[in-house]
Amino acid sequence: MSTAKVKNNPHAGLPGARHRWRFHLSALLLFIPVASGSTFFHEEALFFGYAGLGEGKPAKMAIGPWQVEIAEYRVDVPATAGSSKTFAIRWDPGIADRIKASYLKIAQPHTPRTAGALLSGGHFRQTADVLIPDEIKPEDLLWMTVEAWDGSVHHANIPIYEVSSTTSAWLRRQPPKIVTQP
Amino acid sequence: MATTGQAKKKKKGTRLWLIVHSWLALPLWVLIFFVCLTGTIATVSQELVWLVNPDVRAFPPRPDAVPLTYDAILEAIREAKPDVAVSYISRLAMPYFALDVLADFPDGTSRLLFVNPYTGEIQGTGGFFEFRYFVRALHGWLLVPFSGGASWGWYIVSGLSVPLLGSLVSGIVIYKKFWRAYLNPRIRLRSGARIFWGDFHRLIGIWSIPFIAIIAVTASWFLIQHALTHNNVTISTARLTPPLASPNISYSDNKKPRWVSLDRAVNAVSEVFPGFTADFISLPGSAAGHIAVSGRSAYPLIFGNASVDPYSGKVLITRGLSDRSWLELVTESMRPLHTGDFAGLWLKLVYFFFGLLFTMMVFSGMMIWLKRTAQATVELARDVKADRAISTTSSVREATK
Numbered sequence: 001m002s003t004a005k006v007k008n009n010p011h012a013g014l015p016g017a018r019h020r021w022r023f024h025l026s027a028l029l030l031f032i033p034v035a036s037g038s039t040f041f042h043e044e045a046l047f048f049g050y051a052g053l054g055e056g057k058p059a060k061m062a063i064g065p066w067q068v069e070i071a072e073y074r075v076d077v078p079a080t081a082g083s084s085k086t087f088a089i090r091w092d093p094g095i096a097d098r099i100k101a102s103y104l105k106i107a108q109p110h111t112p113r114t115a116g117a118l119l120s121g122g123h124f125r126q127t128a129d130v131l132i133p134d135e136i137k138p139e140d141l142l143w144m145t146v147e148a149w150d151g152s153v154h155h156a157n158i159p160i161y162e163v164s165s166t167t168s169a170w171l172r173r174q175p176p177k178i179v180t181q182p
Numbered sequence: 183m184a185t186t187g188q189a190k191k192k193k194k195g196t197r198l199w200l201i202v203h204s205w206l207a208l209p210l211w212v213l214i215f216f217v218c219l220t221g222t223i224a225t226v227s228q229e230l231v232w233l234v235n236p237d238v239r240a241f242p243p244r245p246d247a248v249p250l251t252y253d254a255i256l257e258a259i260r261e262a263k264p265d266v267a268v269s270y271i272s273r274l275a276m277p278y279f280a281l282d283v284l285a286d287f288p289d290g291t292s293r294l295l296f297v298n299p300y301t302g303e304i305q306g307t308g309g310f311f312e313f314r315y316f317v318r319a320l321h322g323w324l325l326v327p328f329s330g331g332a333s334w335g336w337y338i339v340s341g342l343s344v345p346l347l348g349s350l351v352s353g354i355v356i357y358k359k360f361w362r363a364y365l366n367p368r369i370r371l372r373s374g375a376r377i378f379w380g381d382f383h384r385l386i387g388i389w390s391i392p393f394i395a396i397i398a399v400t401a402s403w404f405l406i407q408h409a410l411t412h413n414n415v416t417i418s419t420a421r422l423t424p425p426l427a428s429p430n431i432s433y434s435d436n437k438k439p440r441w442v443s444l445d446r447a448v449n450a451v452s453e454v455f456p457g458f459t460a461d462f463i464s465l466p467g468s469a470a471g472h473i474a475v476s477g478r479s480a481y482p483l484i485f486g487n488a489s490v491d492p493y494s495g496k497v498l499i500t501r502g503l504s505d506r507s508w509l510e511l512v513t514e515s516m517r518p519l520h521t522g523d524f525a526g527l528w529l530k531l532v533y534f535f536f537g538l539l540f541t542m543m544v545f546s547g548m549m550i551w552l553k554r555t556a557q558a559t560v561e562l563a564r565d566v567k568a569d570r571a572i573s574t575t576s577s578v579r580e581a582t583k
Contacts, residue, residue, distance in 0.1 A: 014201055015204050020552065020555055023211065023548075024211075024212065026210045027212040030213070032335060033326075036326045036327065036335065037325055039325075040325040040327065044312075044315075049287075050309070052290075093288040098436055098438070101469045101470065120468035122267065122269060122467070123269075123286040147469075
């Protein structure tokens, strides 16, 4: 018969009685910043204009007497129709001072009041969140309206597929809309 | 008899708290250590940049030198770099720092210019990598990109406030009569690692109670705040700044009309806020935008903000202390309380010091656990062995009887 008294385990209930090493596995969580690092720096470069106008390839567009560069800020598709997508533009230095305001819209604008999203940001490079209308079609145009400081107003347009091929491809994949007549 | 029973019960309770205390931080100890360390570095990131990069240092040329006004700064930049457009000017609340001026370059990039506040000289240009923001992002959301206004990295980091609050409370409960240790501090250096790390953990623990409480409470607010923004809930009473009606001015040279003097805008805002210093001015981002001026006033934790019409110089909207609800006064104080950036360098250094202690708390807690489990395992193994040896001899005896 045993006479020695076995002590209660002083460690009962405390973490890591057997597998102490498991608690160092939290070091694996440090892969989160390592893995996110490249996206972080890409976003920073994009934000400060070091990665070009946007992720998309910029297109040139003539508007009134001027030229403007336009690109999609991110190569992605809108979350849904009815959501928005960001576009960026850049003016040449001689022109930027003459522009009072510029707007983007997916549909033909009729007056400056309905010209769409106002572009804002820096002096030369500006962005706007353009609403993706519910009834958008793949062959639709992106319209730009420019109001100059001399009072003149100019319009120009560019097919969506030229500035965002991802969006037009996405639109082609959408099921046809059922239009219910009231 | 009754007292021993009570004592036993008490001991059992303490043990339960110890188990809770151990489980709270240990499973995530490396992450908590990392967040504490990066947060500690973030409190003095500005000063670290100052030490490394001479471009951001600015000493007054004479002891009685006064900084240039904002208009003079703009003019100096225009002369040195006529092709850039200034987007904002930020004056750090510290002496001996250059102004941060964000400027738009014709190639489409935006870069920080480090401008001497006394001479207007552009001392250097920054790139898109900014150490201060990088450390802040590493600490605050583990660099996980935001999508839809939220970053799951932010949830992870601010979620650590829950085990942190738990550790603080359970630590205080376990440490019986901890206030006695304020007068009789004890660190035993020669009684082995387990004893040393235990003394260390308890000693810096009791001195860090207010600091850890501040960090834990503010961090839990960041968790709540992020969840609110993520779900488009706002507690703000601020009115949206309406865009300016497009000014109906056409100019004969067909160019953008000049904005009002920044000094005039600052003066107009100063009349509204007593004791106001304009620390930050941003220029309109479109023809419908405002000149935005913000800065510290009487209560250092919260900035006063104002919007000024860039064409008429009229102050359109002001937002000071009295415009905020009590809930906003509390919640808007959370960030400066968390960072310690509201009373000058001395407070930043205090935060840095306690941040280091805090980081060491996490490390020492892990060390205690390592040593304790190691010791416990050894003891347990020894007891079991001894027990087995005795029982074998007795059974052999019994068998040979």
